[in-house]
Amino acid sequence: MRPNLLDVENVNKIFTRGGLVSRRVNHAVNDVSFSLAADKPEVFTIIGESGSGKTTLAGMILNSVAPTTGRILFQGRDLREIRSRGARLDFMSHVQAIFQNPFDAFNPLKRVDRYLFSAAQRFTECRTPKASAERADEALHKVGLSLAEVQGRYPHEMSGGQLQRVAIARALVSNPSLIVADEPVSMIDASLRMTVINLFKKLRDELGVSIIYITHDLATAYYISDRLIIMQKGRVVEGGDARTVLAAPQHPYSIKLRQAVLSVDDAWRDDRVGAGVPAVAT
Amino acid sequence: MNTLRILRDLLRYNGEFAIGLVLVLIVAAIALCSFFSPYPPMDVYVVPPDIPPSWEHPLGTTSRGQDVFWQLTFAIRNTLLFGIVVAFLSRIISLAVGLISGYKGGWVDRILMSINDTFVVVPLFPILVLFYFIMRDEMTWAMLAIITALLGWAYDARLIRSIAMSLRTREFTRQAVFSGMSTGKIVLQEHLPFVLPIVFSTTMNNINWSIGIEVTLSVLGFTDINTPTIGGMIYWANQHTALVSGIWWWVTFPVLLVIMLFIGLFLLAISMNEYIDPRSRLSRLGGQA
Amino acid sequence: MIAELRAIPSPDELNAPQTSPLLTVDRLKAYYKVKLFGVDREVRAVDDISLAINRNEIYGLAGESSSGKSSLIKTIAGAIRPPLRVVEGSVRFAFKDGERDIYRLSPQELSAIRWSRLSYIMQGSMSVLNPVRRIRHAFEDFALPHVSAKGADFTRLVERHLKRLHLDPAVLQAYPHELSGGMRQRVTIALATVCNPEFIIADEPTTALDVIVQKGVLSMIREIQQEFGSSVLFVTHDMAVHANLTDRLGIMYAGRLVEEGRTRDVFKKPLHPYTAHLISSLPRIGDEAPKKALEGSPPSLADPPPGCRFHPRCPFAIEICRREAPPMVEILPGHRTACHVAQADPARVRTVA
Ligand SMILES: Nc1ncnc2c1ncn2[C@@H]1O[C@H](COP(=O)(O)OP(=O)(O)OP(=O)(O)O)[C@@H](O)[C@H]1O
Ligand SMILES: Nc1ncnc2c1ncn2[C@@H]1O[C@H](COP(=O)(O)OP(=O)(O)OP(=O)(O)O)[C@@H](O)[C@H]1O
Ligand code: SF4
Ligand SMILES: [Mg+2]
Ligand SMILES: [Mg+2]
Numbered sequence: 001m002r003p004n005l006l007d008v009e010n011v012n013k014i015f016t017r018g019g020l021v022s023r024r025v026n027h028a029v030n031d032v033s034f035s036l037a038a039d040k041p042e043v044f045t046i047i048g049e050s051g052s053g054k055t056t057l058a059g060m061i062l063n064s065v066a067p068t069t070g071r072i073l074f075q076g077r078d079l080r081e082i083r084s085r086g087a088r089l090d091f092m093s094h095v096q097a098i099f100q101n102p103f104d105a106f107n108p109l110k111r112v113d114r115y116l117f118s119a120a121q122r123f124t125e126c127r128t129p130k131a132s133a134e135r136a137d138e139a140l141h142k143v144g145l146s147l148a149e150v151q152g153r154y155p156h157e158m159s160g161g162q163l164q165r166v167a168i169a170r171a172l173v174s175n176p177s178l179i180v181a182d183e184p185v186s187m188i189d190a191s192l193r194m195t196v197i198n199l200f201k202k203l204r205d206e207l208g209v210s211i212i213y214i215t216h217d218l219a220t221a222y223y224i225s226d227r228l229i230i231m232q233k234g235r236v237v238e239g240g241d242a243r244t245v246l247a248a249p250q251h252p253y254s255i256k257l258r259q260a261v262l263s264v265d266d267a268w269r270d271d272r273v274g275a276g277v278p279a280v281a282t
Numbered sequence: 283m284n285t286l287r288i289l290r291d292l293l294r295y296n297g298e299f300a301i302g303l304v305l306v307l308i309v310a311a312i313a314l315c316s317f318f319s320p321y322p323p324m325d326v327y328v329v330p331p332d333i334p335p336s337w338e339h340p341l342g343t344t345s346r347g348q349d350v351f352w353q354l355t356f357a358i359r360n361t362l363l364f365g366i367v368v369a370f371l372s373r374i375i376s377l378a379v380g381l382i383s384g385y386k387g388g389w390v391d392r393i394l395m396s397i398n399d400t401f402v403v404v405p406l407f408p409i410l411v412l413f414y415f416i417m418r419d420e421m422t423w424a425m426l427a428i429i430t431a432l433l434g435w436a437y438d439a440r441l442i443r444s445i446a447m448s449l450r451t452r453e454f455t456r457q458a459v460f461s462g463m464s465t466g467k468i469v470l471q472e473h474l475p476f477v478l479p480i481v482f483s484t485t486m487n488n489i490n491w492s493i494g495i496e497v498t499l500s501v502l503g504f505t506d507i508n509t510p511t512i513g514g515m516i517y518w519a520n521q522h523t524a525l526v527s528g529i530w531w532w533v534t535f536p537v538l539l540v541i542m543l544f545i546g547l548f549l550l551a552i553s554m555n556e557y558i559d560p561r562s563r564l565s566r567l568g569g570q571a
Numbered sequence: 572m573i574a575e576l577r578a579i580p581s582p583d584e585l586n587a588p589q590t591s592p593l594l595t596v597d598r599l600k601a602y603y604k605v606k607l608f609g610v611d612r613e614v615r616a617v618d619d620i621s622l623a624i625n626r627n628e629i630y631g632l633a634g635e636s637s638s639g640k641s642s643l644i645k646t647i648a649g650a651i652r653p654p655l656r657v658v659e660g661s662v663r664f665a666f667k668d669g670e671r672d673i674y675r676l677s678p679q680e681l682s683a684i685r686w687s688r689l690s691y692i693m694q695g696s697m698s699v700l701n702p703v704r705r706i707r708h709a710f711e712d713f714a715l716p717h718v719s720a721k722g723a724d725f726t727r728l729v730e731r732h733l734k735r736l737h738l739d740p741a742v743l744q745a746y747p748h749e750l751s752g753g754m755r756q757r758v759t760i761a762l763a764t765v766c767n768p769e770f771i772i773a774d775e776p777t778t779a780l781d782v783i784v785q786k787g788v789l790s791m792i793r794e795i796q797q798e799f800g801s802s803v804l805f806v807t808h809d810m811a812v813h814a815n816l817t818d819r820l821g822i823m824y825a826g827r828l829v830e831e832g833r834t835r836d837v838f839k840k841p842l843h844p845y846t847a848h849l850i851s852s853l854p855r856i857g858d859e860a861p862k863k864a865l866e867g868s869p870p871s872l873a874d875p876p877p878g879c880r881f882h883p884r885c886p887f888a889i890e891i892c893r894r895e896a897p898p899m900v901e902i903l904p905g906h907r908t909a910c911h912v913a914q915a916d917p918a919r920v921r922t923v924a
Binding site: 047048049050100101144145146149157158159161162164183186187188189190191192193194195197198216217218219220222223243246247256257258260261262263264265266267268 | 603614633634635636637638641753775778779780781782783784785786789808809810811812814815835838839848849850852853854855856857859861862863864865867868869871
């Protein structure tokens with residue numbers, strides 16, 4: 001039997017701050033487990049509170065943060081065994097990342113295209129600059145950009161949305177089998193959001209890429225996720241089939257989250273005059 | 283082009299920078315004069331000794347029969363070169379240690395920083411004197427430069443490390459990692475540009491510091507006194523009890539020149555510090571971050 | 572409980588003749604002029620935009636990524652830095668103590684009205700808080716120069732303001748990293764509003780917050796607006812936020828304002844094909860129908876297509892669209908759009924979308 005694409009087994013991450021005298025412990029990720037099957041590419045969504053450990057969990061899956069306890073297997077291989085530079089490059093060509101803040105995603109002193117070329121040279125068979133440029137252009141076209149628009153530009157000359165699309169294109173250069181996307185659409189417009197989300201769908205359905213999608217946008221989560229987990233204070237409070245969970249959440253926090261979702265349809269329902277300003281959520 | 287614009291702005295808006303630059307340029311010009319010296323630097327009794335400043339010998343001559351002005355051109359050249367070589371070598375060490383330690387973190391950081399801290403606390407002067415007594419004749423100018431450089435990088439390495447540590451947490455560093463860039467490439471191409479301005483300013487301070495060391499050691503005779511340096515000149519003047527015998531020009535001019543250099547470099551360093559101030563720098567980068 | 576963030580205006584209010592608007596932007600053009608490989612490039616980020624924002628109103632701005640929303644906002648706030656340059660047009664504020672033309676002000680006058688009359692919550696502003704200084708210092712740094720209260724009076728003023736916004740004054744003693752993202756964002760908003768500004772500009776203040784926190788921040792903005800009678804210019808990509816918060820909504824595409832009207836009208840009866848697409852593409856919980864993204868790519872602002880900038884992607888495009896840029900005209904009461912087809916038949920776009 002083929003091993004799973006990804007196994008997260010009872011993973012914990014504890015941050016300690018301060019020295020010996022005043023030690024503060026922050027249990028950022030608390031006993032999280034899930035698996036992604038190898039033969040069934042899916043969009044696996046993580047939603048939850050701000051600061052509930054989603055980014056930390058993503059860091060552990062990307063092998064850039066070491067779990068305090070528990071283990072993570074990628075294609076049956078413990079991430080802790082991936083040490084040498086060659087092994088790491090190989091791992092990264094299979095597992096790629098998209099980050100949260102497009103304004104900080106590229107070095108402000110450097111041109112953005114260098115990351116695309118570097119990825120093309122390190123992760124693919126492209127050896128000549130021309131081949132890398134073609135590869136980069138191809139990836140940029142998947143996100144509605146072209147190399148001509150991007151080449152030679154510095155990050156501060158591009159909008160947040162453009163930067164984020166370049167970042168996604170950069171991750172796509174190596175044709176990875178798993179992409180970890182940490183709030184990839186929070187900074188781009190509704191229509192482009194659908195471009196990216198549909199792109200994720202296409203990656204999953206046509207290229208067999210699995211995607212771990214971290215977001216605060218429950219509507220897009222509903223739209224593309226196959227499965228989903230909801231996190232609060234480091235714990236998974238609820239998980240399962242995305243549509244079932246979002247349609248009828250069970251845990252009190254999930255219910256609260258579901259109710260706080262603003263929706264276009266509710267905005268003018270019955271013109272509820274006098275509903276006024278709600279009490280501020282604390 | 284960009285650097286030129288920065289230079290122009292600095293000159294126009296920053297008085298300290300302008301004064302500092304003028305002072306350093308004067309000193310450098312004097313050092314350059316050495317190439318046109320009519321007398322070889324090591325030769326003695328080439329001119330009549332003990333002549334006060336005059337038309338023929340604008341800064342007078344020494345008791346050893348050397349022209350003070352031309353001797354000074356060699357001395358300041360060697361001293362300046364010493365400062366620059368030491369600063370250059372020690373910058374390389376502090377950049378390497380600071381950037382790698384800050385980027386790698388973990389045990390690499392712990393080891394490098396404990397070495398670093400050792401160098402911060404070792405008493406520098408006794409060590410140098412000790413080396414002199416051990417090596418004696420082998421203590422050439424180049425040897426001294428290397429030893430001083432080895433002792434002079436630690437403080438700035440810590441500064442560079444703290445910047446590298448904050449750069450490591452930025453998302454663009456992770457972007458670079460996930461683009462398959464190697465540690466060397468990330469450190470050299472992604473992070474180095476951020477610390478370069480600071481390196482420039484610490485360079486000035488480091489030149490000053492190493493010249494101070496060299497002058498002090500030479501004055502006391504703990505160096506190779508045959509290479510003409512500012513300290514060496516003062517050493518010989520003392521040997522001939524120049525001040526007592528009224529040959530003040532032998533001591534005064536080297537001292538004035540080295541003070542000029544100190545002040546010039548110091549002004550350059552502080553004006554650059556002002557420029558490097560992260561707040562104004564950020565606005566120059568046009569970033570919102 | 573699904574809370575209603577918007578205060579529903581009474582019919583009188585809607586019909587009452589408006590006094591002069593607080594903000595009038597007139598034919599504003601602001602371009603980025605960049606040099607690249609020796610070639611000058613002009614990015615027309617704000618191209619001929621006119622709009623007015625009334626007192627006591629929340630005006631929403633949505634649109635394409637990189638359509639120039641942040642650039643428009645920067646020019647309105649007078650926060651223009653090269654390479655951005657205002658080429659033409661004016662931005663006038665009618666503050667209580669007199670009218671101001673933003674580009675006629677000296678830098679001193681500009682910084683005097685910043686914070687006290689006009690406050691600007693920048694995109695990504697959560698990170699403006701200095702990580703090594705307590706929140707209290709941030710208030711002192713930014714707001715102290717703009718209020719008459721000093722010392723203990725100032726502290727009391729700040730504490731009262733925080734309480735009014737349902738924030739615990741204890742946050743003053745905290746360092747930024749000790750606060751959650753949502754708290755930090757609320758603190759920045761408190762910071763921006765401590766001088767009771769008449770005009771608040773917020774560029775994506777709720778991006779990257781969870782929905783519960785987001786709702787808190789939005790209610791806070793609504794409350795500030797009602798309590799002080801300020802006007803708010805609010806930019807976000809989250810259309811649901813616009814639907815629930817803003818009174819009027821402007822849609823931007825490729826450097827131009829393409830539609831503007833009461834939020835409800837824009838959502839229910841979009842006139843511009845881009846808006847119609849934007850609204851129909853919104854995913855909803857419970858709705859499994861596949862949503863289509865727009866075909867084609869957004870136009871380059873350095874070399875925008877001639878005529879209507881949307882025509883290469885527009886399903887309604889007709890001959891004239893390729894040649895002539897449609898003017899912004901009022902088609903229905905209080906509802907403007909720039910589209911040839913909508914001008915000819917306002918119902919056309921809606922029925923198809
Ligand atoms: N390097 C670190 N050192 C110490 N604490 C950390 C570190 N990284 C994260 N934390 C803490 O761990 C917790 C989880 O943070 P994380 O960034 O994973 O949350 P998140 O779910 O991604 O939040 P958001 O929705 O705001 O992005 C937070 O309390 C954070 O302060
Ligand atoms: N400093 C700059 N130099 C050159 N071009 C710039 C600069 N800043 C922005 N631009 C360009 O101006 C256009 C508008 O950018 P702006 O940031 O205003 O968009 P936006 O609507 O706020 O987008 P987003 O929703 O992604 O934040 C973009 O095409 C961008 O590339
Ligand atoms: S003017 Fe023409 S191309 Fe432009 S939006 Fe209207 S119909 Fe489409
Ligand atoms: Mg996060
Ligand atoms: Mg913007």
